[in-house]
Amino acid sequence: MNQTSKKRAIDFRRGQVVRGKWHHHHYTIISKLGHGAIGSVYLCESNGKQMALKISEKSSSVTMEVNVLKTFQKVQGNRLGPSLLDVDDWVDPSGVQYSFYVMEYLRGKQLSTYVKSHGEEWLGILMLQLLGDLESLHQQGWVFGDLKTENLIVTYPPARMRWIDVGGTTQIGRSIKEYTEFFDRGYWNMGTRKAEPSYDLFALAMVMVHFYHPKRFERGSSPKRTLLTKLNQTTQLKKYESVLKNALTGQYQTSEQMKRDLSHVLMEKQISKENYSRKDKVNKPVSSKQPVTQKRSQMPQATQNKKSVHPILESLGITLVVMVFYLFYLFLN
Amino acid sequence: MKKGTLKQILLITDGCSNKGEDPSAVAALAAQQGITVNVIGVLEDDRSEDPMGLQEVEDIAMSGEGVSQIVYKQSLSQTVQTVTKQAMTQTLQGVVNQELKQILGSKQSLEELPPEQRGEVMEVVEDLGETCDLEVLVLVDTSASMSNKLPTVREALIDLSVSMNARIGRNRFAIYSFPGKKKAIDKVSDWASKLDSVSSVFPKLTSGGITPTGPAIKDAMYEFGKKSLKRSFMREDEPNIEEAGY
Ligand SMILES: Nc1ncnc2c1ncn2[C@@H]1O[C@H](COP(=O)(O)OP(=O)(O)O)[C@@H](O)[C@H]1O
Numbered sequence: 001m002n003q004t005s006k007k008r009a010i011d012f013r014r015g016q017v018v019r020g021k022w023h024h025h026h027y028t029i030i031s032k033l034g035h036g037a038i039g040s041v042y043l044c045e046s047n048g049k050q051m052a053l054k055i056s057e058k059s060s061s062v063t064m065e066v067n068v069l070k071t072f073q074k075v076q077g078n079r080l081g082p083s084l085l086d087v088d089d090w091v092d093p094s095g096v097q098y099s100f101y102v103m104e105y106l107r108g109k110q111l112s113t114y115v116k117s118h119g120e121e122w123l124g125i126l127m128l129q130l131l132g133d134l135e136s137l138h139q140q141g142w143v144f145g146d147l148k149t150e151n152l153i154v155t156y157p158p159a160r161m162r163w164i165d166v167g168g169t170t171q172i173g174r175s176i177k178e179y180t181e182f183f184d185r186g187y188w189n190m191g192t193r194k195a196e197p198s199y200d201l202f203a204l205a206m207v208m209v210h211f212y213h214p215k216r217f218e219r220g221s222s223p224k225r226t227l228l229t230k231l232n233q234t235t236q237l238k239k240y241e242s243v244l245k246n247a248l249t250g251q252y253q254t255s256e257q258m259k260r261d262l263s264h265v266l267m268e269k270q271i272s273k274e275n276y277s278r279k280d281k282v283n284k285p286v287s288s289k290q291p292v293t294q295k296r297s298q299m300p301q302a303t304q305n306k307k308s309v310h311p312i313l314e315s316l317g318i319t320l321v322v323m324v325f326y327l328f329y330l331f332l333n
Numbered sequence: 334m335k336k337g338t339l340k341q342i343l344l345i346t347d348g349c350s351n352k353g354e355d356p357s358a359v360a361a362l363a364a365q366q367g368i369t370v371n372v373i374g375v376l377e378d379d380r381s382e383d384p385m386g387l388q389e390v391e392d393i394a395m396s397g398e399g400v401s402q403i404v405y406k407q408s409l410s411q412t413v414q415t416v417t418k419q420a421m422t423q424t425l426q427g428v429v430n431q432e433l434k435q436i437l438g439s440k441q442s443l444e445e446l447p448p449e450q451r452g453e454v455m456e457v458v459e460d461l462g463e464t465c466d467l468e469v470l471v472l473v474d475t476s477a478s479m480s481n482k483l484p485t486v487r488e489a490l491i492d493l494s495v496s497m498n499a500r501i502g503r504n505r506f507a508i509y510s511f512p513g514k515k516k517a518i519d520k521v522s523d524w525a526s527k528l529d530s531v532s533s534v535f536p537k538l539t540s541g542g543i544t545p546t547g548p549a550i551k552d553a554m555y556e557f558g559k560k561s562l563k564r565s566f567m568r569e570d571e572p573n574i575e576e577a578g579y
Binding site: 022059063064066067070087088089097099174175176186187193194195 | 447448456458459496
């Protein structure tokens with residue numbers, strides 16, 4: 001792009017020291033973590049601590065991401081994105097200036113790698129965590145935007161879902177800044193690109209779909225039908241189908257609604273696992289259907305009830321559900 | 334609050350112009366009139382393309398103070414719209430950056446400010462990008478070599494309108510094709526806020542080897558409405574920013 005034609009792509013070597021122009025901190029490069037649309041991310045070390053450094057020739061994009069990270073910083077008990085450590089410029093030997101910021105290094109595995117090695121039951125639980133984080137993000141007035149598998153990292157132990165790349169994070173009511181086709185409801189003809197909570201919930205559902213279709217699939221001439229058919233045909237997603245369908249068709253207005261339905265599904269699996277006699281297994285589909293249909297009919301009512309339920313009680317309940325499941329998992333091992 | 338209107342020509346082509354005035358010169362003229370010219374070059378996969386054609390794509394956009402990008406047909410469906418949107422965003426940013434340069438002094442650019450102060454400026458940039466009105470005239474090369482690319486171009490344009498219409502600001506899109514039957518350009522769809530009705534197919538492809546890109550851009554300029562030609566986005570919006578305390 002002609003704006004940046006004078007700048008060359010950055011390629012730091014191991015051991016190279018990056019010194020900030022304004023704050024004079026220095027960072028020793030360890031390795032490259034990856035690169036994307038906006039810039040490159042390096043693992044580096046400063047004062048004995050490991051950190052992640054994102055550098056780009058696009059100063060304005062760096063500034064926009066820093067703005068988002070700064071607003072997250074103000075949220076108490078912040079887990080929304082990696083914490084921001086420094087913002088500065090780096091001048092290369094020929095005098096060209098690049099902007100960078102330094103953030104917390106999230107040491108972990110990518111979502112799909114983690115779930116593959118630790119068990120598929122983690123997928124639902126990690127999504128539950130993500131829904132909790134999205135809920136606080138939405139309450140802050142933001143939508144994540146570019147939610148996709150590659151932007152999700154699981155740090156452990158204990159397993160905790162974290163997100164990186166806030167380049168798509170957009171204030172509610174505006175147009176989504178950055179998105180990826182497969183995870184974008186606009187691409188599937190299933191909604192606008194306006195930043196609202198349901199935009200993220202669609203993408204989250206697609207993250208689950210993507211786990212079982214890592215190569216993705218074409219949208220075809222009637223995208224919506226293609227997607228819903230694929231969902232229906234994916235046997236591993238059967239238990240989540242009603243929840244995912246609600247998310248994909250924009251039935252959920254808040255993450256909380258989706259979180260509640262998803263935890264019901266996860267609990268359901270739990271019960272049927274506990275008494276795993278033959279008879280129960282046969283009964284399982286019936287019993288698992290029950291709460292889901294019940295919930296559907298409750299949906300409008302539930303929205304009204306929302307105010308009367310104490311939020312702390314509710315999150316306590318959900319935490320309990322997760323803990324019970326986690327303990328059960330440990331026990332099984 | 335009165336907002337300016339951002340005017341852009343989005344040229345989608347696959348080759349080199351070979352008739353009429355130099356397209357870069359016309360693009361420079363358009364930029365003078367406050368119309369940015371962006372160019373997307375669509376290439377065939379396997380054929381090694383004419384490097385002259387590639388260079389021209391970049392040259393036109395540079396003179397037109399816009400953004401250029403080369404897209405391979407192989408990945409056309411995925412990239413055209415992403416690139417298109419990126420180009421729009423960058424152009425919006427570019428214009429607002431220029432505006433800020435006026436406020437900060439001609440020698441002061443955003444990058445020369447300490448990082449702490451850039452944040453606030455970028456917020457203003459983002460605000461304007463989100464709320465300003467946008468007029469995009471899409472100029473599609475319909476010479477013979479483009480024929481198998483046009484369905485994808487059409488899809489990409491519909492997608493572009495989906496993205497743009499999620500903004501708070503208003504949008505107007507028009508589509509013209511070139512070379513025209515009698516004039517330099519032919520109207521495919523008139524100014525409208527949405528492009529989901531581009532069921533109107535592109536006109537019959539011209540089989541001749543003429544690509545009059547320069548004259549096409551020139552005619553396109555006049556479709557923005559003669560009376561507003563000279564009022565640029567920058568000048569219209571400047572007082573607002575000063576009132577806001579910047
Ligand atoms: N804070 C971090 N901790 C660990 N790895 C990171 C961190 N930030 C980014 N990465 C790695 O770098 C890659 C690219 O970063 P990303 O922010 O997605 O770039 P872009 O915005 O340019 O697409 C990611 O896929 C991830 O592997």
